[in-house]
Amino acid sequence: MQQMPLQIGSQMVDLCAALLLLTCFAIVAQRRLTACVDLFALQSVFLAATAGLVAFLTGIHHIYVAAALIVVIKVIVIPRILKQVIERLNVSRELVMNVNIPTGLLICGILVILSCFITQPIIPIGFLLTRDSLTIALAIVLIGFFTMIARKKAVTQVIGFLVMENGLFLGATAAAYGMPLIVELGVFFDVLVGALIIGIYTHRLQDAFDSVDTSKLTVLKE
Amino acid sequence: MTTLLLALLGCYAAGIFLPLCLPGRPRIQNVIANGLAGAAGLLGVILSLMGLLSAQPLLLSVPSTLPFLTFAIQIDPLAAFFVLTISLAGLAVSIFALGYLVEYSGRRSMGALGALYNGFLLSMTLVVIADDGFFFLVVWELMSLVSYFLVVTEHEKAEVRYAGFFYLIMMHVGTAFIILTFLIFFQEAGSFSFEAFRHPEQPLPEGMRTFAFLLALIGFGTKAGIVPLHVWLPYAHPAAPSHISALMSGVMIKTAIYALIRVYFDFLGGQFPWWWGFVILVVGAVSALLGVLYALMEHDLKSLLAYHSVENIGIILLGIGAGMIFQAFGLKDFAALGLLAGLYHTINHAMFKALLFLGAGALLSVTHTRNMEEYGGLLRRMPWTGFFFLIGAVSIAALPPTNGFVSEWLVFQTLFLSFHLPALFLKLMLPIAAAMLALTGVLALACFAKAFGISFLAQPRSGHARHAEEVSPAMRIGMAALAGVCVVLGLAPMVVVPWLDRITEPLIGASIQGKVLALDGWALAPVNVEFSSLSTPALALMLAGLAALGLVLAWLFGGRITARYYKTWGCGLNLTPRMEYTAIGFVQPIKRVFSTLYRPTVKLETEFIEESRYFAKRRWFEFHIEPVFQRYLYDPVVAFFSTMADRLRFIQSGSLHLYLTYIFVTLVLLLLIAM
Numbered sequence: 001m002q003q004m005p006l007q008i009g010s011q012m013v014d015l016c017a018a019l020l021l022l023t024c025f026a027i028v029a030q031r032r033l034t035a036c037v038d039l040f041a042l043q044s045v046f047l048a049a050t051a052g053l054v055a056f057l058t059g060i061h062h063i064y065v066a067a068a069l070i071v072v073i074k075v076i077v078i079p080r081i082l083k084q085v086i087e088r089l090n091v092s093r094e095l096v097m098n099v100n101i102p103t104g105l106l107i108c109g110i111l112v113i114l115s116c117f118i119t120q121p122i123i124p125i126g127f128l129l130t131r132d133s134l135t136i137a138l139a140i141v142l143i144g145f146f147t148m149i150a151r152k153k154a155v156t157q158v159i160g161f162l163v164m165e166n167g168l169f170l171g172a173t174a175a176a177y178g179m180p181l182i183v184e185l186g187v188f189f190d191v192l193v194g195a196l197i198i199g200i201y202t203h204r205l206q207d208a209f210d211s212v213d214t215s216k217l218t219v220l221k222e
Numbered sequence: 223m224t225t226l227l228l229a230l231l232g233c234y235a236a237g238i239f240l241p242l243c244l245p246g247r248p249r250i251q252n253v254i255a256n257g258l259a260g261a262a263g264l265l266g267v268i269l270s271l272m273g274l275l276s277a278q279p280l281l282l283s284v285p286s287t288l289p290f291l292t293f294a295i296q297i298d299p300l301a302a303f304f305v306l307t308i309s310l311a312g313l314a315v316s317i318f319a320l321g322y323l324v325e326y327s328g329r330r331s332m333g334a335l336g337a338l339y340n341g342f343l344l345s346m347t348l349v350v351i352a353d354d355g356f357f358f359l360v361v362w363e364l365m366s367l368v369s370y371f372l373v374v375t376e377h378e379k380a381e382v383r384y385a386g387f388f389y390l391i392m393m394h395v396g397t398a399f400i401i402l403t404f405l406i407f408f409q410e411a412g413s414f415s416f417e418a419f420r421h422p423e424q425p426l427p428e429g430m431r432t433f434a435f436l437l438a439l440i441g442f443g444t445k446a447g448i449v450p451l452h453v454w455l456p457y458a459h460p461a462a463p464s465h466i467s468a469l470m471s472g473v474m475i476k477t478a479i480y481a482l483i484r485v486y487f488d489f490l491g492g493q494f495p496w497w498w499g500f501v502i503l504v505v506g507a508v509s510a511l512l513g514v515l516y517a518l519m520e521h522d523l524k525s526l527l528a529y530h531s532v533e534n535i536g537i538i539l540l541g542i543g544a545g546m547i548f549q550a551f552g553l554k555d556f557a558a559l560g561l562l563a564g565l566y567h568t569i570n571h572a573m574f575k576a577l578l579f580l581g582a583g584a585l586l587s588v589t590h591t592r593n594m595e596e597y598g599g600l601l602r603r604m605p606w607t608g609f610f611f612l613i614g615a616v617s618i619a620a621l622p623p624t625n626g627f628v629s630e631w632l633v634f635q636t637l638f639l640s641f642h643l644p645a646l647f648l649k650l651m652l653p654i655a656a657a658m659l660a661l662t663g664v665l666a667l668a669c670f671a672k673a674f675g676i677s678f679l680a681q682p683r684s685g686h687a688r689h690a691e692e693v694s695p696a697m698r699i700g701m702a703a704l705a706g707v708c709v710v711l712g713l714a715p716m717v718v719v720p721w722l723d724r725i726t727e728p729l730i731g732a733s734i735q736g737k738v739l740a741l742d743g744w745a746l747a748p749v750n751v752e753f754s755s756l757s758t759p760a761l762a763l764m765l766a767g768l769a770a771l772g773l774v775l776a777w778l779f780g781g782r783i784t785a786r787y788y789k790t791w792g793c794g795l796n797l798t799p800r801m802e803y804t805a806i807g808f809v810q811p812i813k814r815v816f817s818t819l820y821r822p823t824v825k826l827e828t829e830f831i832e833e834s835r836y837f838a839k840r841r842w843f844e845f846h847i848e849p850v851f852q853r854y855l856y857d858p859v860v861a862f863f864s865t866m867a868d869r870l871r872f873i874q875s876g877s878l879h880l881y882l883t884y885i886f887v888t889l890v891l892l893l894l895i896a897m
Contacts, residue, residue, distance in 0.1 A: 098879055118893050142890070149882045157878075182287070218876040 009057040010132070016050040017133035017170060021112070024143045024163060028104050031093050033155055037082045040159050044074035047166050050133075054173055062181040063173070069188050070169075078162065078195045085199050086155055089206050099150040108143050115139040133174040140167030154202040154212045158195060165191050223280050226269045227297070233262035234347070237340030241333040248332040252323050255336025259343055260316035266309025266347065273302025274721055281353070290414050291360070296353035299725040300488075303565065304350040304480045307572045310707060311473045312343045318580050318700025319465040321693065325587050326463065330375060335463075342368045342469065349477045355404045355414035362400065365477070366393040366445075369470055373462045385454075385461035392454040396444030400481075403437040406430055407489060419489045431490060435498055438485045439505070446478035448539065449509040450851045452532045456516075459531070460524035460592060464583020467524060471531045472576035476568055479538055487561070487729040492549055496648065499546030506543050507655045510536025510662040515819060518669050518812055519847050521805045522592045523582045526673060527575065530618060533662060534571040538564045540659060541633045544640075545730075547648060554732035555749045556639050561726045562734070563632035566718065570625040570711055574617035577704035581611035584693045584701070585677065589686040594676050594805045598683035603690045608678045610701040615670040617708045620663050623762035625711035628746070630663060631756055635748035668812065676805045683799045713758055716743040806845055813847075821848040 023043040030036050048070040055063035086092070099107065115138035123131050144167055147160030165187070172179050179187075202212050209216045237258035241251040273280060279298035286293060297305070319339070326335065345365035352358040370393070374386035404414070410426050411418035426434070444451045455475075459467045486494065513532030520526040545560025584607045585600065586592055601608040617624040620631075637659070640652030682688040692698075711718060716739055723735040740747040745757035790797060813822055825844040831837045873884075 114890065114893075118897060121897070142886075145882070145886050145889070149879050149886060152879075214878045 006057065009053065013050055013053055013057075014132050016046050016053065017136040017174075019046045020050070020166065020170060021136050021139060021143075024140055025105065025108060027159060027163065028108050028143065028147060028150075029101055031095070031101070033086050033092060033094065033153070034083060036156060036159050037079050037086070040082075040162055041075050041079040043163065043166055044070055047169060048075065050170065051173060051178070054177060058177055060177055062184075063178050065181060066169075066178060066184050069184075073188055073192055074162070074166070077192065081195055081199055082155060082158065085202055089155075089202065089212060091153060091155065091212060094151060094153050094156060096152060097150055098152060104146070104150050107146060111142040111146060112139040115142060128174070128177060131174060133170060137167050137171030137174050140164075140170060143167075152213045152215055154198065154205055154214050157214065158198045158202075161194070161198075162191065223269065223272055223276070223297070224282060226265060226272070227280065227282070227295070230262050230265040230269055230347070231344070233258050233265060234340050234344035237262065238337045238344070241336035241340075245333055248327040251332040251336055252320065252327065255332070255340060256316040256319045256323070259319075259340050260313050262340075262343065263309045263311075263313030263316060266305050267313065269297070270302040270306035270309060273297040273305065274299050274724055283353075291356045292354045292415065293357055294353040294415060295348075295351050296416070297351055299728065300480070300483065301351045303569070303722070303725050304476065305347060307476060307569050308343065308346050308350065308473050310569075311469060311572050311576045311704075314700045314703040314707075315465050315468050315576060315580065316700075317703065318468075318583070318697050321696030321700075322463075322465055322580075322583055322587060324694070335372075335375065338368055338372050339466070342372060342466070342474075346469075346474060346477055350480050353416045355408065355416065355419065357414075358416075359397070359401060359404065362477075363397055365474065366390075366397065369462075369466070369474060372466045373458050373470075375463050375466070376461070382461040385457035389454045389458040392444055392451070396441050396451075399437045399441030399444070401441075403434050403441055403485065406434045406437070416484075416489070420491070426490075431494070432498075434490070435486070435494070438482060439501070442478040442481045442485075443505070444478075446475050446482070446535045446539075447509075447532050448505050448535060449512050449532065450855055452509065452513070453849075453851055453856060455528045455531055456520070456525045459528035459579075460522060464524070464579055464586055467527075468576040468579035468583070471528060471579055472572040475531060475535060476572055479535070479542075479564070479568055483542065483561070483565075483729070486546065487549075492557075492730060494546065494550055496547050496550035496645070499543050499548075499550055500648070500651070502539050502543030502546055503651070503655055504543075506536045506539030506541075507658045508536070509533065510540065511658050511665075512819075514662050514665040514669060515812075515816055516847075518665060518672070518809050519820065521594045523585065523594050523597075523673065523677065524579070524592050526594075526669065527578050527582060530578075530666070530669070531571075531575060533666065534567065534575065534618070537630060537633060537659065537662070538567045538571065540564075540655060541567060541629075541636060544633070544636045544652060544655075547643070547652070548636075548639075549730065551643060551645075553642055554730050555734050555737060556636065556642065558723070558726045558730040558732050558734045559632070559639070559738070559749055560636040561730060562719065562722045562738075563629060563636050565722050565725060566632060566715075567626075567629035570617065570629045570708070573704050573707045573711065574614045574624075574626060577610060577614040577701060577708060578618065580697070580701050580704065581607055581614060584697055585690075587693060587697075588690045589684075591684075591686055594673065596684035597677040597687050598799060598802065599679070599681045599687055600690055601678035603682075603687075604692045606698045607693055607701065610698075610705045611678070612674060613705040613708055615674045617712070619667040619670045621667070623709075623712050623758045623765065625708050628712055628715045628756070628758055630659070632746070632748070633659065635754060639748060639753070665812070668809075672805060672808045676803070676808065680802045681797070681799045683802065713762060715746050715758060719746065806843075819850070821850070822846065823848070 020043055023039050023046065027036055027039045030039060048067045051063050051067035051070060055061065055067060097104070116135050119135040119138055123134060141164050144160045144162075144164030147163060148157045151157055151160065178184060205212050205214070237255050240258070241255040244251055244254070279296050282295040284293040323332065323335065326332070342365065345361050345368055348361040349358065349365055352361055370386055370390050373389055374382055376382045377386070406426070407419045407422070408414055410422040410424060410430070412423060440451070447455045455471075459471050462470060486492070486498070510533050513529050513534075513536055517526050517529035517533065520529060541560050541564030545557045545564065548560060549557035582592070584604070585597065588604070589597060613624065617626040620626040634656055637652045637656035640649050643649055643652070719738050720735050723733055723738070727733045734749060737749045738746060740755050744759065745755045747753070747755035813820055823846050825842070827842040828838050829840040831839045
């Protein structure tokens with residue numbers, strides 16, 4: 001009686017996690033900035049769904065709070081801030097990248113395999129029903145990081161950073177059913193403030209260099 | 223007592239927040255901040271006296287949500303004594319600051335200054351009553367940071383910024399060593415609570431104990447300002463506003479003495495080989511002598527006082543070091559005497575050094591310069607300040623009947639008792655340390671003859687000094703309070719010593735109260751009366767009697783007193799300030815004697831009139847002493863790190879993406895290695 005829903009639940013969690021990974025690839029492949037932001041919002045929806053599922057299956061209530069916070073902050077507030085920035089700066093597309101899209105996708109594939117390889121020995125140790133999504137969490141962190149390296153516009157780098165954070169949250173949920181609520185709240189606050197600061201920083205960048213291309217920062221070196 | 227403690231902490235907390243809540247009203251902010259600090263000081267005095275008297279230490283513990291951190295407080299006699307020192311100084315300095323800060327009003331944010339001032343006093347108080355290693359480190363670091371912000375109050379001056387930066391770096395290096403010390407204890411005790419440090423599950427191995435001893439000496443020694451870690455003092459103390467310098471030099475560096483006693487006598491249980499005490503003794507002797515030698519060459523009044531702090535920390539360590547040597551040989555009475563002498567000098571130095579810094583602040587506030595060569599003739603213009611400064615100078619020069627004399631006498635007696643020691647080497651070394659202390663005392667006297675004479679006597683050397691006026695009543699009251707404490711501590715050692723005995727007794731395990739007081743408590747004796755004894759009230763009476771006798775004799779046998787007012791005879795010339803002894807001139811003999819240490823460079827240039835080389839038109843005289851420690855110890859270290867940093871510069875391309883790639887590659891490699 002208890003066994004069946006748990007197994008189904010576990011698979012649901014894995015499904016959600018897989019969707020998260022899929023949106024990652026979509027972000028890597030997307031040139032239009034507004035679409036990138038939308039994809040990030042979509043990814044956050046999936047993340048909130050994962051968290052909600054885990055909360056439902058385990059009966060740990062504070063994960064519901066975390067899920068609600070994801071919806072408010074990552075699905076509504078941050079995408080809105082980012083869209084405002086994009087609109088004001090009038091950058092709609094990213095034409096030049098450090099790594100072109102096909103190569104980028106290939107590298108992301110390699111990263112997923114790598115994270116599979118790394119987490120393989122760890123997963124059997126775990127006993128939580130979410131343990132399989134650890135692989136995907138690590139992959140999302142690495143891909144988010146890679147996005148920050150591959151893209152030149154500050155706005156996409158913010159998205160890369162936020163994707164990494166999503167990966168970390170998924171990882172925490174997968175490995176330990178989430179962090180204590182106080183830590184979670186702190187992290188959300190940090191992310192929000194981080195997004196605000198980077199928003200302002202992008203403006204400054206635009207003012208100083210007439211561009212939001214972070215490669216131009218090299219001139220700051222003596 | 224708990225209520226009192228909470229009221230004390232509440233006063234400081236209110237002193238931090240209230241001034242910030244009233245922006246735009248500097249006068250009210252000033253009164254609130256210093257008034258609350260003064261009230262807290264008063265509460266602290268009462269609390270600490272109760273702490274010294276009570277048989278049971280006050281314990282208070284509040285758990286926190288952070289791992290390892292517990293807000294644990296313990297007021298045992300040792301902590302109470304240092305709370306007393308901090309509170310007494312804080313009380314007097316707060317009264318002084320009421321008047322002193324008027325000058326800063328409008329130029330500086332009174333709210334920020336008041337809040338930081340209260341925060342500084344609060345963090346120092348917490349440092350000495352903390353009963354948990356982690357909590358101690360937090361408040362210790364807080365104390366360093368708050369004092370850094372106070373040092374850079376006048377941050378528009380480049381030299382102040384440099385001083386602050388230097389101070390911050392030295393404090394961080396010191397804290398690194400302290401953290402290591404505590405980690406060693408933590409490793410054995412399994413907890414950060416001081417109680418666990420005292421009684422670890424298994425005793426520390428011998429090597430680890432020695433390691434902890436050295437780490438603590440370097441870490442706390444940086445704060446205390448022992449040679450060669452003293453280099454920050456002559457920068458940081460003059461840069462801060464004077465009432466802050468008074469607290470930093472008088473009280474803050476004493477927290478390091480507290481911590482050293484706590485670690486050596488409490489955590490390590492007073493069980494150590496004799497060479498530990500010998501190391502402390504050598505450090506103390508060297509600090510005392512070099513401190514005063516460098517002080518002599520300073521003509522910036524506040525730098526001079528800062529170097530004297532190095533000297534006095536040395537004297538305190540001489541007492542403690544001798545106590546440790548006696549302790550190692552099981553001579554508990556003498557050990558208690560040494561520790562007691564060190565503690566006595568601790569509170570004495572806190573009082574007279576705070577007094578002298580306040581005096582320097584008073585001079586600074588009317589003349590707007592710290593250079594002694596621009597003072598002169600101030601005694602006539604500022605009689606009160608001059609009088610209080612003189613009391614401070616007499617105390618620091620260890621002249622009877624003031625407090626400095628009593629504690630230095632006790633240190634001397636401890637060192638002379640070395641003939642009881644079984645080892646010949648130490649029998650020889652302790653008297654040598656006493657000889658160095660004697661030399662130090664003489665040089666300190668010379669230094670304050672210079673400081674007082676050049677600043678207060680003769681004619682004004684500059685327009686600043688000519689137009690000086692006596693400072694405001696609040697500032698005078700602040701100085702008077704400290705001067706009064708100096709005299710009382712000097713005249714009533716028989717009251718002070720039993721109190722100090724309550725501190726040393728649990729640390730050493732022997733009470734010497736009955737053995738130190740002779741003649742029904744009217745005289746002090748170093749454990750056995752036959753050896754020597756001292757009674758300062760009698761000494762004071764004798765001095766007063768001698769002065770009276772002189773007056774009486776003059777009255778009886780002298781001629782009729784006729785007053786005739788005329789200029790001092792100057793060989794028919796008009797006397798001008800340019801003819802006066804300068805501060806540089808005053809110390810030339812000492813400079814010659816110790817020229818191997820100072821390595822002075824003198825530059826004399828003369829511009830002659832065109833017609834003849836027999837007539838000089840103008841002369842320049844420049845004189846510098848070599849900053850030996852900075853040049854041969856600190857500069858090479860700094861140079862090494864700069865070269866290393868230059869070599870690693872190529873990886874800093876300035877490209878954000880490259881930096882991200884560095885992190886990414888490291889992460890992936892680490893993950894793969896972790897497999």
